Amino acid sequence: MMANQKLLLSLVFSQLVLASFFLDLSNANGLQLGFYKKTCPDLELIVHRTLFGYISRDQTLAAPLLRMHFHDCFVRGCDGSVLINSTTKNQAEKAAIPNQTLRGFNVIDAIKSAVEKKCPGLVSCADILAMVARDAVLMVGGPYWDVPTGRRDGRVSNSLEALAQLPSPFADITTLKQNFAAKGLSVKDLVVLSGSHTIGIGHCFVVAIRLYNFTGKGDTDPSLDPNYAAYLKKKCKPGDLKTVAEMDPGSFKTFDDHYYTIVAKRRGLFPSDAALLDDSETKAYVRLQSHMHGYSFAQDFAESMKKMGQIEVLTGKQGEIRKNCAVVN
Incomplete structure (x- = not known):
């Protein structure tokens, strides 16, 4: 993305944030637009500007930061539990196999630090993560959506829960529908949020079974476009644990609608x-x-993200406001 495009997005965001400060809309789950407008009025600008410093240098961070929010919300709700480090007595969500490829925790820590300097002890890591996901998408060409705030941070993070509850990249459609329904999300939310694969990469070891041993007989998944399968085989060799492939070849750094075109062509x-x-x-x-x-798609994605960001949130006196996102107080 060119520098002037990024600057324009940043200016547009600033206007949207200023407009949101005049809103005071509460949701049934306790979240509220403008929750911090009196206690930390510069919050969204701090988050946006700090994040911008990272995304402007590395656009590929947008996808893992969005994925981090998704993985947070699907385990114990959007409570920041995915950010907690493991201890000698507990294997946290970070340790679960689906979360071992997450990155960008340093970005969340930097933003939390910047927020703490201005508004100590007031803003949850869960709220910061929700805003970061929105802003990261915006910075790579995606839609904007309002993020009601007031989330509190959870105190529990368990790797086994993450392994059991996170939708698998190997899941069939029946299982995926069940995963999403369990979190109050519709079939439409499922297909819309899958569109987040318009940015980011996947590891070759995840797709290897489709290429080399789909039914246990050394065959290739017949649902995969043969030309695309041939391309992937050149890129992803058997046993390769390090190489990655673009989720949306040609535009994996830009949030657009091309994902649905490649899925329709059997190139997901x-x-x-x-x-x-x-x-x-x-x-x-x-x-x-x-x-x-x-x-x-842009409007649908914004609506589904706003809905996902309100799964099983902690509010009021529930949970806590973590001083350090990686450690329970």
Whole structure:
């Protein structure tokens, strides 16, 4: 993204934040737009500017920061539990296999530190993570959405819970629908939020089974486009644990609607991407966005992200406000 485009996005964001300060809208779950407008009025600008310093140097950080928020919300709700470090007595969510490829924790720590200097002990790590996910998407060309705040931080983080509750990249459509329904998310939310794969990368070891041993007979997944499978085999050799592949080849650093075009062409990287063609509702959405150039995707994504960001939140006197996002007080 060119520097002037980034500057424009930053200026637009500033105007949106200023406008939100005049709102005072509460949700049934206790979250509220403008929750910190009296106690920490510069909060969103601090988060945005600090994050901008990182994204402007490395756009590839947007995808893992978005993924981090997703992984947080699917385990114990959006309570910042994914940020907690393991101890000698507890293996935290970070230790779970699906979370071992997460990165960007240093970015959250830097933003938390900047916020603490201005507003000590007031802002939760869970709220910071929700705002970071939104701003990271915005900075790479994605939509803006309001983030109601007032979340509190959880005190529990367990690797086994993360392993059990996070949707798997190997999951079929039935399992994916069950995973999302368990969190109060619809089938539409499933196919919309899968669109986050328009940015980021996947590790070759995740896709290897589709390429080399799909049914245990040394075969290739027949749902994968043969030309794309051949391309991936050149990139991902058997037993390769280090190489990565772009989720959306050609534009993996830019948030756009191209994901649905590649899924429609049977070029989704993960089995969970391909699974979207195995259900009438998700398939219809994929076809619509691929044929209509994502005409409603940005708005749909904003709405689903706002909904996801309110899963099982802690508010009021629940939980705590962590001083350090990686450590329970």
